Amino acid sequence: MAANSIAATSEGLYVYCVARGDGHHLFGPIGLDRQLVYTVGGGDLRAVVHNCQAQPYQSQDPQVVQGWVVAHQNVVRAATEAFGTVLPMAFDMIVRGAPGGGAVAALRDWLDEKRERFARLLDRLAGKAEYGVQVLWDREVIAAALVESDEALRGMRDETKTKPKGLAHLLQQKLAKAVRAAMEKQADLFAQDFYARIRRCVEDIRVDKLKKVDGGKQMLLNLSCLMQQGSGELGRVLDELQQTKGISVRFTGPWPPYSFVGG
Amino acid sequence: MQPELPKAYHRATLVDLLDRVLDKGLFLRADLVISLAGIPLIGATLSVAVAGTETMVRYGMLSDWDEAIRAVPPEQRQLLRERRPNGLLLGSQAEIATTA
Numbered sequence: 426m427a428a429n430s431i432a433a434t435s436e437g438l439y440v441y442c443v444a445r446g447d448g449h450h451l452f453g454p455i456g457l458d459r460q461l462v463y464t465v466g467g468g469d470l471r472a473v474v475h476n477c478q479a480q481p482y483q484s485q486d487p488q489v490v491q492g493w494v495v496a497h498q499n500v501v502r503a504a505t506e507a508f509g510t511v512l513p514m515a516f517d518m519i520v521r522g523a524p525g526g527g528a529v530a531a532l533r534d535w536l537d538e539k540r541e542r543f544a545r546l547l548d549r550l551a552g553k554a555e556y557g558v559q560v561l562w563d564r565e566v567i568a569a570a571l572v573e574s575d576e577a578l579r580g581m582r583d584e585t586k587t588k589p590k591g592l593a594h595l596l597q598q599k600l601a602k603a604v605r606a607a608m609e610k611q612a613d614l615f616a617q618d619f620y621a622r623i624r625r626c627v628e629d630i631r632v633d634k635l636k637k638v639d640g641g642k643q644m645l646l647n648l649s650c651l652m653q654q655g656s657g658e659l660g661r662v663l664d665e666l667q668q669t670k671g672i673s674v675r676f677t678g679p680w681p682p683y684s685f686v687g688g
Numbered sequence: 689m690q691p692e693l694p695k696a697y698h699r700a701t702l703v704d705l706l707d708r709v710l711d712k713g714l715f716l717r718a719d720l721v722i723s724l725a726g727i728p729l730i731g732a733t734l735s736v737a738v739a740g741t742e743t744m745v746r747y748g749m750l751s752d753w754d755e756a757i758r759a760v761p762p763e764q765r766q767l768l769r770e771r772r773p774n775g776l777l778l779g780s781q782a783e784i785a786t787t788a
Contacts, residue, residue, distance in 0.1 A: 443714065491702060498705055515713035535716065557704055633707065677700040683708035 435476035437519045438465065438528040441500045442681070443536070444508035445547045446471045452503055457482060457493045462500055465529055467536035470543060473504045473511070474532070479521040501681045510550045512543060513681040546686055553628065554654050554679030558663065560619050560646040561638060564608070566671035571607045578603055616645050619666055626658035627651060631684045642673070649684035 439457065447469060452462035460475035484490050494516060501513045520535065522528040536543070572578040581600040585593045624630055629651040635644045652659060663674045 440716070494702070494705060494709055497709055513709075513713045515711075515715050516709040518714070518716045520716060557700070636703075677704050680700075680708060683712035686712075686714050 435528055436479040437477045437521045438472075438474040438532055439477045439482075440514045440518045440520060440532065441473040441475075441497060442504050442511040442513045443539075443543055443547075444471045444473065444504055444511040445469055445544075446508045450507060452500065452507075455496065455500055455503060457496045462503075465532055467533040468540060470536045470540065471508070472532055472536060473500060474520075477519060479519070479528075481517050481519060483517075498681075505681055510547070510553060511681060512546055512550070512686045513683050515683075550651070550682050550685060552653055553651055553682065555682045555684055556627075556650045556652055556659065556676065556678030557680065558623060558646070558648045558650055558659075559636075559644055559675040560615070560666060561642045561644050561673045561675065562612070562615070563671045563673070564641050564643055567611065568604050568608060570670055571611060572600075572604060575607065578607065612643075612645055615669075615672070619646055620648070622662050622666070623648060623650065623659065626656075626662055628653070629685060633684075649680075651682060651685050654679060 439460070441456075441462070444464075446464070447466070449466070450464040450471065450473075452473070454461050456462040456475035457477075460477065462473060462475050464471040465474050466472075482493055484493075497516050501511060504511045520528050520532045522531050572582050578600065581596060581603065585596045585600060588596060620632075623646075627650040631649040633647040633649060635647050638644055650659065660676075663676055666672055667674055
């Protein structure tokens, strides 16, 4: 079945990503809800799609949504294997036909409109991938190290041990407050220093929102980094960072360059 | 080809993926896209709980996060909650496998 006739009667097209390529590609039933994934072309660009209804995918069932999101990512990865670096879409981007035209026509128009921009992006991102870097610290370990290394804080801590209960408690609160202030300051210093060291060995970087983490750890930096695949420098820098007592790193990737396609 | 991985390399989790596919990537122009009027495409009360690995096996969609997470005993996994910038509690709970 030619890709064109598959597309012909569809109300909507779920778009996974945009790639540079030619010809017709059939990826098989790897889409959301096992829909058939294929490409729609415009010039030297290809959109990876599946046919769907003209309504968004939504569900209250977390496992259903999880399956969809995983399928989305799997299709983008399959497309990456076929085409090299692609421009991934956000989840649930569905093109509908304008009145008087089908979804395919609308999608082709969109590709035409964005052609130059997508070409520039694809050129820029060729051979590269995104990597997530999160730097965390262990609050207790860091606090203990800070107290140990600071004469004033050490003094306060030692004092709490020698004083009677009531006074000791007040001193303890004072110490806790001083330690929190010291930690805030240290967090900033670490974040700036680590950011600079990471920035130096990647091509581009995005700073993401810090996320809450349990287990006594706190996130200092949440970064998405664009890098040539095969580069070892970032790994070396991250290993270095983890030599610092109390510091740990979460490193994920390679990702399709979600953070670097500019929305 | 992979970069040399740092010693504490972690497999990606669903939260890492959600952060990307929900907030990033290319968007379609408003008139082209199917959406709920004004509401982000994911339902406002979406709650995505990470299923245990057994569920991921059932879906047959095990990929990057399977082996490392399965290797970590459940009691060492941590829970992560996050709040979306617009105040909607996404309530995503992810198991993050952490190694030393």
